[in-house]
Amino acid sequence: MEKFETLTAIAAPLDRSNVDTDAIIPKQFLKSIKRTGFGPNLFDEWRYLDHGEPGRDNSKRPLNPDFVLNQDRYQGARILLARENFGCGSSREHAVWALLDHGFRVVIAPSFADIFFNNCFKNGILPIVLPAETVDQLFNETEAQPGYELTVDLAGQKVITPNGVEFGFEIDPFRKHCLLEGLDDIGLTLQHADEIRAYEERRRQEAPWLFQS
Amino acid sequence: MTGKTVYDKLWDAHRVREDADGTTLLYIDRHLIHEVTSPQAFEGLRLAGRRPWRTDSVLAVPDHNVPTTNRRGGISDPVSRIQVETLDSNCREYGIEEFTMNDPRQGIVHVIGPEQGATLPGMTVVCGDSHTSTHGAFGALAFGIGTSEVEHVLATQCLIQKKAKNLLIRADGQLPPGVTAKDLVLAIIGRIGTAGGTGHTIEFGGEAVHSLSVEGRMTVCNMAIEAGARAGLVSVDDATIEYMHGRTFAPKGEMWERAVASWRDLVSDDDAVFDQTVVLDAAELVPQVTWGTSPEMVVGIDAVVPDPAAAESAVKRGGMEKALAYMDLKPGTPIQAIKLDRVFIGSCTNRYRGSARSRCRHPRWQGRVQHQAGAGGAGLRPGQAAGRGRGSGQGVPRGRIRMARAGLLHVSGHERRPAGAGRALRLDLEPQLRGTPGPGRTHPPGQPGHGRGRGGARPLRGYPSMIKSATEYTENTENVLFSGAARSACAGRQQSVLSVYSVALL
Numbered sequence: 189m190e191k192f193e194t195l196t197a198i199a200a201p202l203d204r205s206n207v208d209t210d211a212i213i214p215k216q217f218l219k220s221i222k223r224t225g226f227g228p229n230l231f232d233e234w235r236y237l238d239h240g241e242p243g244r245d246n247s248k249r250p251l252n253p254d255f256v257l258n259q260d261r262y263q264g265a266r267i268l269l270a271r272e273n274f275g276c277g278s279s280r281e282h283a284v285w286a287l288l289d290h291g292f293r294v295v296i297a298p299s300f301a302d303i304f305f306n307n308c309f310k311n312g313i314l315p316i317v318l319p320a321e322t323v324d325q326l327f328n329e330t331e332a333q334p335g336y337e338l339t340v341d342l343a344g345q346k347v348i349t350p351n352g353v354e355f356g357f358e359i360d361p362f363r364k365h366c367l368l369e370g371l372d373d374i375g376l377t378l379q380h381a382d383e384i385r386a387y388e389e390r391r392r393q394e395a396p397w398l399f400q401s
Numbered sequence: 402m403t404g405k406t407v408y409d410k411l412w413d414a415h416r417v418r419e420d421a422d423g424t425t426l427l428y429i430d431r432h433l434i435h436e437v438t439s440p441q442a443f444e445g446l447r448l449a450g451r452r453p454w455r456t457d458s459v460l461a462v463p464d465h466n467v468p469t470t471n472r473r474g475g476i477s478d479p480v481s482r483i484q485v486e487t488l489d490s491n492c493r494e495y496g497i498e499e500f501t502m503n504d505p506r507q508g509i510v511h512v513i514g515p516e517q518g519a520t521l522p523g524m525t526v527v528c529g530d531s532h533t534s535t536h537g538a539f540g541a542l543a544f545g546i547g548t549s550e551v552e553h554v555l556a557t558q559c560l561i562q563k564k565a566k567n568l569l570i571r572a573d574g575q576l577p578p579g580v581t582a583k584d585l586v587l588a589i590i591g592r593i594g595t596a597g598g599t600g601h602t603i604e605f606g607g608e609a610v611h612s613l614s615v616e617g618r619m620t621v622c623n624m625a626i627e628a629g630a631r632a633g634l635v636s637v638d639d640a641t642i643e644y645m646h647g648r649t650f651a652p653k654g655e656m657w658e659r660a661v662a663s664w665r666d667l668v669s670d671d672d673a674v675f676d677q678t679v680v681l682d683a684a685e686l687v688p689q690v691t692w693g694t695s696p697e698m699v700v701g702i703d704a705v706v707p708d709p710a711a712a713e714s715a716v717k718r719g720g721m722e723k724a725l726a727y728m729d730l731k732p733g734t735p736i737q738a739i740k741l742d743r744v745f746i747g748s749c750t751n752r753y754r755g756s757a758r759s760r761c762r763h764p765r766w767q768g769r770v771q772h773q774a775g776a777g778g779a780g781l782r783p784g785q786a787a788g789r790g791r792g793s794g795q796g797v798p799r800g801r802i803r804m805a806r807a808g809l810l811h812v813s814g815h816e817r818r819p820a821g822a823g824r825a826l827r828l829d830l831e832p833q834l835r836g837t838p839g840p841g842r843t844h845p846p847g848q849p850g851h852g853r854g855r856g857g858a859r860p861l862r863g864y865p866s867m868i869k870s871a872t873e874y875t876e877n878t879e880n881v882l883f884s885g886a887a888r889s890a891c892a893g894r895q896q897s898v899l900s901v902y903s904v905a906l907l
Contacts, residue, residue, distance in 0.1 A: 219480055221444075221483060222444050223441045223445060224444065310549070373549070373561060374553050374556045375449075377557040377561065380417070381557075388558075395660070395663060396659075397521070397657075398430050398521070398524065399457070400652065
């Protein structure tokens, strides 16, 4: 998992409440054998004017010009501003994979659905909960100023606006540590690689038949 | 110091480290993989720039998407084909042993593990499939895992686990003739409920269990998950060791002697402490039949459909009422009076040769059930999802009764049909396909669990990928079951058999 360092990036405002995971990545795309490649179908039903299916060339599909991610000023956005209960609905981890594949590393919202929230940390996305009025303010400022960039300082636990205004946020210390260090469960286990090797060495003596191929 | 259970011994032997809160890094000896739950795990490895920790612990076999007729033509469904090809290429890339589609050793992952001696007593065995508990029949600690855990085991050879509690289910005495492993495990689930094993590892013990063939033990352990337990196991005895002798991956020569000496210790000590113990009198058991939508809704063949009014709680009563409405059954109906319209023969749990060899042996029940089945006009398609198109005069399948055993039913006037013809699919196989929706794993509408098996109203018509997977799965099972000598040994029986039950139990 990529380490999360301080991020300064354009913020894209998705002004809807209760965005569910089927809106984030519609079910027909779950047939994939990969966890990458979902980016072009992120928010598929809102983003395109036609119906999407896996295997289609998305570059040839008609874009919905009104959808926020299709607007020039939000190209390259890595921070998503969202409303209440973001990521509700089915538990599919594909929703997080799609956001990540599109380039998002941070989602800021007043609240998140629980499973989605947890899935974010497993995949290196930082979900930030800020008070509704703060999120409102960020929405307003983003929409008012093209090129508006936010800075997310995970170590300092703050979101900083271009004017230098800082908003602090809470995060579980262990999850913060994992994101800062780029540690997923596997990364954490591999910190004990020496112990695993020592165990194997011992077992190889005790029960060598377990190590025959 | 108090004694240890088999589970305690297996756990202790595989503990790499343990945190103060009990979080344990558990070492995995055997990792079985198949094409459905492994692709994203391999991709995750690649994305993180990691390599498998110990490829010689991994054995791969495509089993969910493999066609069972004319494999030379390859796989026609593109999604299935891509999954199988992805497994092939991942195994090639990392040097993992794979029994490919056309390898004679190819088969269902839970059958080939023991068959090849890739599952050995004393091992920890995992696979991305909830019925991995099957391997516990050999004194192994075996359980199913999700895709993220598949990746974790590939990368680290370990899993992050917390220890479960010990539950002993002891079946004393001998099963009467014609009462099988499947009846035993259903009776157990009927007793403790589908959540009875939650948070526990079940040791199935007692004379009745140890009198079972290893295949029968596999059937029992397979259904540990239906009792809520992630793992079920049987301690090692002579039958276990005899079964393992000479298997391809089993140790040989002096190493075999050493292994056997160590396996002999895989029994629970006399003074071992179990958190819970349940005792059954196996000699009292009769063939079991489920009447509802859950494996715990089960009674003996000599009983009647129970009355929800007698349920001990409102919740239970509600569940029973829904199930009865769903099954279109009335309380008080004798089980033997239920007419069968369709019969499904062969199954996932009873997929082992031992079950296939079972016959209509039960002297008390055979005649009556035979009569009823005949009256119902049963259709029979061994090893395949049964069901017939509507408008055939016999209607869509209503044979929802789950006669959960081999050897119970003789079906006269049956009909055999070739594979692959389009028809309504009974939901029988759905449980094998249940779980994370994904390629070829479409969910039926409505909530999972309730809703399976309703032939009349909700067969899986209109879910072609499901029908395909389901038929392939059973066909595949049949190939495994009836391969070689077993096939000819069973050939006569396939026409008169046998095991009737809806895999909805699984």
